[in-house]
Amino acid sequence: xxxxxxxxxxxxxxxxxxxxxxxxxxxxxxxxxxxxxxxxxxxxxxxxxxxxxxxxxxxxxxxxxxxxxxxxxxxxxxxxxxxxxxxxxxxxxxxxxxx
Numbered sequence: 001x002x003x004x005x006x007x008x009x010x011x012x013x014x015x016x017x018x019x020x021x022x023x024x025x026x027x028x029x030x031x032x033x034x035x036x037x038x039x040x041x042x043x044x045x046x047x048x049x050x051x052x053x054x055x056x057x058x059x060x061x062x063x064x065x066x067x068x069x070x071x072x073x074x075x076x077x078x079x080x081x082x083x084x085x086x087x088x089x090x091x092x093x094x095x096x097x098x099x
Contacts (some may be wrong), residue, residue, distance in 0.1 A: 002027055015031075016079075017044070017077045017078060019074050020076040025030065027051070028049035031061075040055065040063070050062030065082070076089060076095070077089065
């Protein structure tokens with residue numbers, strides 16, 4: 001579902017990142033959302049992004065309906081496209097790939 005949602009966001013030109021957790025992947029979408037909370041968002045490159053959970057029924061972007069979930073748990077960000085580097089969540093730098 002995450003891949004499908006990312007494809008739809010790509011078609012409308014939305015600003016989003018893939019967000020990787022141990023054993024899970026989410027999408028974070030840039031923007032202001034009426035019920036968004038800081039617990040489901042983060043700032044990166046001077047923009048606010050909020051989680052869009054595709055596996056929770058009737059979930060709204062940034063809405064605090066997730067149990068046992070924290071943005072502190074995410075490990076990596078990735079912006080699909082020409083430069084699809086994987087960004088470390090702590091250092092905010094691209095992870096070097098070995099050839």
